[in-house]
Amino acid sequence: MWNKVLMSTAAALVGLSHAAHAQTTPQSITVAYYGGNWGEAFDACVAQPFTKATGIKVVAEIGNSTTTLSKLQQQTGEAVIDVAYMDGGISEIAEAAGVLAPIDLEKLSNAAALQPQAIYKNGDHAFAVSAGYYSLGLIYNTSEVSDVPQSWEELWNESYAGAVAIPSPNNSAGVPFVIFLAGAFGDKSETMDATFAKLKALDTGLLYDTSGAASNAFQSNEVVIGAHFNVGAWDLIDAGLPIGFTVPKEGVWATDARMHIVKGTKNADAAAEFIDTALTAEAASCLAERLYLGPAVTGVTLSPDVEKKLPWGAGGSIESLHLFDWSDVNTKRPAVTDRWNREIAN
Amino acid sequence: MFTSRLTLLWLLALPLCVFTAFFLIPLGVVFVASLTTQDGQFTLSQYGRVLLDGYHWQVIAVTFRLAILSTIICIVLGYPLAWYLVRIVKWRSWRRACVIMLILPLFTSNIVRSFGWMVLLGRTGLVNDALLGAGLIERPIRFLGTETGILIGLVYILLPFTVLTIGNALARVEPSLEHASRDLGAGPLRTFCSITFPLTMHGVMAGGIIVFSMAISAYVTPALLSGGKVTVLAMLAFQQYSTVFDFNYGGALSITLLTFTMALIGISSWMTRIGVHEKKGN
Structure with missing residues (x-):
């Protein structure tokens, strides 16, 4: 009898802990990025490695920066999109519109590799990090x-x-x-x-x-x-x-494509982890090879052929860009x- | 009676909901935006900004010029085409094939068709190559980025609408009326002008209104074929919404376009009605 009670209590506890786990680790997150070959590259270079590492699926919400901004403005209070890619310019408008959450760089293990220009701050908090330059x-x-x-x-x-x-x-x-x-x-x-x-x-x-x-x-x-x-x-x-x-x-x-965490997201940890994956040297070199997007992080080695196609041209660097x-x-x-x-x- | 009214209400409920949700509410939002400042205060300044500026009148003139010319050209080209399909083609399968050929482009997106014209009308496109090859011109004619280029694209896209409406009207003309006119001694031209054309006037008007309203609000074709060098009102409104994010000024531009369009369509149908009454009076 006691055995049965113990067993069922244990089973109930396991069930509860699973339920609690399910609340913190979502099954999927929604990421807004661009269509066409850009979308394919973001999927292959960031989303897939992220899913492989965490088991969290990435649902793509395709649209250009302005469309994404409109979507964020429509969904205030009930965030459906967790991470949003938007270009420079639109990024600042989104921050001013109050649809973005601060990004805690200390929580991101790869943030130290970010170029200083690649962190965008409003006062004391970062609202965007660069995904790469063009x-x-x-x-x-x-x-x-x-x-x-x-x-x-x-x-x-x-x-x-x-x-x-x-x-x-x-x-x-x-x-x-x-x-x-x-x-x-x-x-x-x-x-x-x-x-x-x-x-x-x-x-x-x-x-x-x-x-x-x-x-x-x-x-x-x-x-x-x-x-x-x-x-x-x-x-x-x-x-x-x-x-x-x-x-x-x-x-x-x-300018650059930037990543943002959306205000009101229920999956803030997973969203931060997604951005952390995008800041790895592997993701940056993958995007450089596929889109010739200039890496925003250090420690990326590329073939000379890809190097010359980057936004700063052969022999250039992020310093030679007019940002x-x-x-x-x-x-x-x-x-x-x-x-x-x-x-x-x- | 009561049951039939209730059925009618039920039948109307769905279209009414769709019409309200997807047409009236968005239009209402645009209208309210055009009458407010960015802080939500009532103002007429957006309309002042649009209507008291010579530049906007210039854009309105270009927009209406393109729409009116498209309508006239579509009717002038569409009437003989409809005549050919209804009166001349005797072989049924050929008529069917012609109608399919006419309608088929409508199944393709406007963007694809406009891109097609960009290839044809370009500096090194087929049209310029042919003209250069034939020795008719010495240097390529510039079509893209001109009103002529936009007009060619609009006419191509909108022509089927006039052919279909005029063809429909022509098919309904009672042949005995034309025979009677000929019996009474009128020649073919007189018969056409006094009998056939007035009887098909409603088809011409319907086609004209469809073409005019589609041409005046066209965005894709002018945006692609203008190469950014000719501006129509729809492009200006879209620009305010998509890149400048001034929804109030963009709203005022949209409502101005709508009002002018409705006014012109109203005037033209009123004039046609008066014309018909006078004819009847005679």
């Missing part, structure tokens, strides 16, 4: 542009009139590109009049909204020179097209967009 460099058609362009000034070369592509403010790189050009051409005025006058004189073939539209235009020879993301440009080069990508003497503007203060860019965004609409997109 840049907007100079892309050109090697059969139409014989010498490697050394400067952004080359876009104004008469020979390429009507066949130049640059991002419009509808693209995340559009507004920062205008601010970058102002810096590159020494235009220090607040209104950037000289830069806008110069842009107005540029005979463009395409002011692109999406990176895909730029790739398409270079592929079909619609444009022969312009500004494009290192990731998109190297995809074209890898496909065997006569395309070159270079970092001109004025440098390149760059902007996004709060400043976001403040200037409405005015720059409005002026672009009136003077350039007309």
